[in-house]
Amino acid sequence: MTSRRLFLSVALSALALSPAAAEDVVLAPSVLRKPLAGSWTSYSGDYTGRRYSALDQVNQQTVKHLTLAWTAELTGGPDKSFGRGGASSTPVITGGEGSGEFTSGHNVNVKGSILVVDDILYVTSPDNVWAMDARDGTVLWRYFWETRGGTHIGNRGAAIWNNYLFFETPDDYLVSLDARTGKERWHVEIADFEQQYFSTPAPIVVDNHVLVGTGNDLDSPGFLQSFDPETGKRQWITYSVPMKADDPGLETWPNLDTASHGGGQVWIPGSYDPETRLYIYGTGNPTPGYTGAPRPGDNLFTCTLMAVDIDTGKLKWYFQTSAHDTHDWDSAQTPVLYDAKIDGKMRKLVSTAARNGYFYTLDRVTGEHLLTKKFGTYTNWSLETRPTGVVEPNPEKEATIPGALVSPVEGGVVNWPPPAYSPVTGLFYTHEKNGFNMLYLTEPDPRGSMGLGGKERVQIGSLGDYLIALDPLTGETQWRHEWPGRGGGGLLATAGNVLFTGDGSGNLVAVDATNGKPLWHSRIGDPSNAVQTHLVDGKQHLLVAVRDRLYDYVLY
Amino acid sequence: MRAKIAWSAGIWLLALGLAPSAGAQGGKKPPDFPAQQRALADAATIARGEQIYTANCRFCHGADLRGGDSGGPNLLRSRLVFNDKEGELIAPIVTQGSQTAGGGMMPPIPMPSEDVKALAAYLHSVQASMRGQGNPPAGEEKVLNVLVGDASAGKAYFKKTCSSCHSAGDMKGLTEKFPEAMDLQNYWVRGGGDSRRTGKPETPTTVTVKTPAGKTFKGDLVRYDDFIVSLREADGTYRSFSRGDEALKVKIDDPRQAHLQLLPKYSDKDIHDVTAYLASL
Numbered sequence: 001m002t003s004r005r006l007f008l009s010v011a012l013s014a015l016a017l018s019p020a021a022a023e024d025v026v027l028a029p030s031v032l033r034k035p036l037a038g039s040w041t042s043y044s045g046d047y048t049g050r051r052y053s054a055l056d057q058v059n060q061q062t063v064k065h066l067t068l069a070w071t072a073e074l075t076g077g078p079d080k081s082f083g084r085g086g087a088s089s090t091p092v093i094t095g096g097e098g099s100g101e102f103t104s105g106h107n108v109n110v111k112g113s114i115l116v117v118d119d120i121l122y123v124t125s126p127d128n129v130w131a132m133d134a135r136d137g138t139v140l141w142r143y144f145w146e147t148r149g150g151t152h153i154g155n156r157g158a159a160i161w162n163n164y165l166f167f168e169t170p171d172d173y174l175v176s177l178d179a180r181t182g183k184e185r186w187h188v189e190i191a192d193f194e195q196q197y198f199s200t201p202a203p204i205v206v207d208n209h210v211l212v213g214t215g216n217d218l219d220s221p222g223f224l225q226s227f228d229p230e231t232g233k234r235q236w237i238t239y240s241v242p243m244k245a246d247d248p249g250l251e252t253w254p255n256l257d258t259a260s261h262g263g264g265q266v267w268i269p270g271s272y273d274p275e276t277r278l279y280i281y282g283t284g285n286p287t288p289g290y291t292g293a294p295r296p297g298d299n300l301f302t303c304t305l306m307a308v309d310i311d312t313g314k315l316k317w318y319f320q321t322s323a324h325d326t327h328d329w330d331s332a333q334t335p336v337l338y339d340a341k342i343d344g345k346m347r348k349l350v351s352t353a354a355r356n357g358y359f360y361t362l363d364r365v366t367g368e369h370l371l372t373k374k375f376g377t378y379t380n381w382s383l384e385t386r387p388t389g390v391v392e393p394n395p396e397k398e399a400t401i402p403g404a405l406v407s408p409v410e411g412g413v414v415n416w417p418p419p420a421y422s423p424v425t426g427l428f429y430t431h432e433k434n435g436f437n438m439l440y441l442t443e444p445d446p447r448g449s450m451g452l453g454g455k456e457r458v459q460i461g462s463l464g465d466y467l468i469a470l471d472p473l474t475g476e477t478q479w480r481h482e483w484p485g486r487g488g489g490g491l492l493a494t495a496g497n498v499l500f501t502g503d504g505s506g507n508l509v510a511v512d513a514t515n516g517k518p519l520w521h522s523r524i525g526d527p528s529n530a531v532q533t534h535l536v537d538g539k540q541h542l543l544v545a546v547r548d549r550l551y552d553y554v555l556y
Numbered sequence: 557m558r559a560k561i562a563w564s565a566g567i568w569l570l571a572l573g574l575a576p577s578a579g580a581q582g583g584k585k586p587p588d589f590p591a592q593q594r595a596l597a598d599a600a601t602i603a604r605g606e607q608i609y610t611a612n613c614r615f616c617h618g619a620d621l622r623g624g625d626s627g628g629p630n631l632l633r634s635r636l637v638f639n640d641k642e643g644e645l646i647a648p649i650v651t652q653g654s655q656t657a658g659g660g661m662m663p664p665i666p667m668p669s670e671d672v673k674a675l676a677a678y679l680h681s682v683q684a685s686m687r688g689q690g691n692p693p694a695g696e697e698k699v700l701n702v703l704v705g706d707a708s709a710g711k712a713y714f715k716k717t718c719s720s721c722h723s724a725g726d727m728k729g730l731t732e733k734f735p736e737a738m739d740l741q742n743y744w745v746r747g748g749g750d751s752r753r754t755g756k757p758e759t760p761t762t763v764t765v766k767t768p769a770g771k772t773f774k775g776d777l778v779r780y781d782d783f784i785v786s787l788r789e790a791d792g793t794y795r796s797f798s799r800g801d802e803a804l805k806v807k808i809d810d811p812r813q814a815h816l817q818l819l820p821k822y823s824d825k826d827i828h829d830v831t832a833y834l835a836s837l
Contacts, residue, residue, distance in 0.1 A: 101586055102585070102586050104585075148590075149586060149587065149588045149589060149590075149593060150588055150589070151588050152588075192635075192638075192639070193589070193590060194589075194590050194591070194638045194639050195635055195638050195639075196588075196589045196591070196638070198588070217688070217689040217690050218633055218689070218690040219633045219690055220633075220635070257629055257656065261630075261633060287690065288690070289690075378819070378820050380820070396824065400824070401700045401701065401702060401704075402701075402702045402703070402704045402705070402824075402828045402831075403702060403738070403741060403824070403827065403828070404824050405745065405819065405822060405824060405827060407819070407820075436819050438741070438742055438745060440700075440702070440738060441700075442698065442700065443698070444698070444700065447618070447622060447623050447624075447625070447630075448620065448622045448623075448692065450622070450630070450632065450633055450690040450691070450692060451633075451689045451690010451691060452689040452690055452691070453687075453689065453690050453691035453692060456738075458742045459746075460742070460745055460746045460819065461746055461747070461812060461815070461816045461819065462816070463816055463817075463819065463820070483781075483782075484780045484781050484782060485780065485781055503781055503782065505779070505780070505781035506781070507781060507782075507783065509782070518782045518783070521782070521783055
């Protein structure tokens with residue numbers, strides 16, 4: 001590199017970092033592309049889905065010095081401060097299309113990511129958004145959405161872009177707020193409430209696209225949509241199942257009517273690769289969920305890892321992680337994007353640990369299949385793996401009238417709580433839950449099966465829950481830590497070689513990323529979201545929610 | 557299995573689609589979705605609509621609206637029926653006929669608009685009684701035969717695998733306790749349990765703790781994680797121990813452990829056979 005070119009590139013990067021380029025907005029869009037470190041700017045902290053923070057103040061040695069900086073209890077629901085006045089009351093901004101009959105949002109449960117930008121936290125629970133001071137948990141404002149109803153199962157967090165926040169509501173709106181004040185900018189309907197859609201995902205903003213998924217339990221088609229962050233105008237929609245006679249994948253269904261009632265909901269955010277401009281995400285189970293008879297075939301693109309072009313929504317490649325699923329094992333897991341050397345060559349890869357107990361690695365540029373490996377020790381629903389890497393399901397392990405003993409349970413070997421990947425250790429970290437169910441078919445008439453009905457599920461027991469570290473190139477387990485209790489949820493990996501998670505026994509736990517040994521714990525209850533980390537005033541903090549209470553730890 | 561743990565309970569609830577009661581503070585929570593929220597037509601209109609349905613639609617769409625053998629689509633999950641308010645979307649289909657997504661043809665069925673309204677009122681009344689996650693309205697429970705196993709093969713399996721701990725005589729009372737074969741099967745596969753769904757053990761898990769000083773404590777397990785083990789002794793005394801010292805020996809005794817270890821070994825036929833054998837005792 002010549003000195004002149006060097007000068008030029010330095011000048012350019014200085015420009016990118018200058019406040020002028022950032023135009024003094026809450027979050028300049030370019031920051032969204034940065035690897036996870038001091039802030040937490042999107043669902044997974046950054047676009048890669050790794051949940052790997054470059055922060056290393058907290059490490060194997062220092063983690064035991066973590067101390068509680070503050071804790072805060074969140075209050076939700078309709079604004080009751082009206083008429084009470086008083087300087088201490090938090091401003092509550094109310095929006096929504098509900099009549100007030102369906103009052104909701106009281107039972108605060110933080111089950112998603114908390115954005116951390118410029119020392120402000122943005123926290124969500126269904127129908128509520130809070131802005132809080134990262135230094136002490138003071139609530140700056142709260143936005144409350146008066147709902148029309150919908151399944152209030154959870155909210156996975158907000159998205160931020162320039163001065164705007166975006167979040168979804170259980171009654172199917174995408175709402176945009178001014179991040180500085182909580183004032184609503186606009187809301188748009190993103191799915192047909194009459195069709196019983198409900199919306200839980202955290203939107204993901206990439207350039208001028210707000211990517212939005214939604215959910216449904218009643219045989220409606222799943223889809224991913226993109227909206228304009230300025231206007232809320234829809235840019236494109238990509239269905240997970242065939243909706244027209246010439247749509248791809250129709251050959252994997254008996255007919256169009258069955259396909260277009262075939263599910264494949266997009267209810268967990270995906271990961272994004274700026275180089276290929278591919279958004280990579282997993283789709284949910286086919287419907288009816290437990291009866292395969294009315295839908296012979298692989299049922300594309302349900303339970304599938306999808307790679308779509310960010311500008312058009314066009315499917316560039318796909319890989320089905322559960323062909324013809326009959327166990328409600330959504331493939332709604334966060335895909336992890338990373339680069340690693342295979343046969344001496346650096347490859348751009350994506351890995352996913354699926355709810356059905358199988359781990360997959362693919363080339364994320366082409367979708368070329370590289371690895372299929374069972375990681376649920378007792379997973380028993382499958383036959384041989386096809387040459388394509390797709391696992392053949394065993395029809396005998398579908399729900400039967402006299403009962404089938406199936407592992408994992410309906411909740412899966414893993415569920416939506418995110419895995420983590422550390423480029424330092426090169427390991428993929430995930431929980432592994434080895435439960436068994438007896439699965440009975442209670443609706444033998446395939447004509448009559450809908451949604452998740454037609455079966456009875458009985459919990460039998462578990463052969464143990466583990467935290468495991470996989471080599472994502474071989475699928476081999478490098479270490480396993482057995483939880484004495486029932487195992488935890490989402491994971492965080494850090495440059496300090498410490499993993500954070502819940503242990504399912506009421507503890508927030510730090511374990512050594514190199515061997516799985518517990519290093520530190522705090523008995524605050526089981527975390528309801530995945531642990532996060534960020535910097536405040538140059539100090540590394542840990543942030544986690546236990547239902548309606550946030551806990552913030554710091555290393556002073 | 558997971559109900560006592562908040563985090564896992566969240567996943568479990570998600571899996572079951574059971575949203576926590578949203579109106580805990582404000583009394584009863586209205587239904588989640590419009591099909592269940594909307595006011596129904598009066599009973600006479602609904603009854604008239606049902607008659608119209610039975611006479612004109614039932615043959616193709618089924619007695620339960622979930623589609624018929626002659627090809628009519630399921631109306632309970634129909635996008636059109638969901639979006640219809642009082643027959644305005646249904647009317648053109650009924651009176652003009654339609655090409656179905658499944659490839660069939662529905663012939664026109666001319667009827668006055670008041671009849672279409674009554675028909676729509678009936679369809680909406682059935683949708684309103686649907687249960688969560690696509691479960692249809694509660695109907696008659698179907699009697700299904702779980703007892704398909706071969707009792708003599710089950711007897712041989714029992715002798716080979718179970719008789720080191722159990723005798724046929726011990727098992728005799730089970731059919732009285734569990735007259736339903738499904739309950740009986742769940743009970744024994746699980747290795748005991750207090751109910752069909754939770755499987756909460758009848759006999760508690762016990763623990764023996766040997767301290768570095770050589771003292772031994774034994775009791776029902778209260779807490780066991782990577783950091784602390786606690787127990788309640790037979791006389792009610794509670795004791796807890798930090799697990800930091802590797803010289804502290806902890807032995808957990810789950811009475812169901814032998815059964816759990818068998819789970820990966822059973823074939824479904826083994827399970828059905830043993831159930832048939834136990835039911836024959």
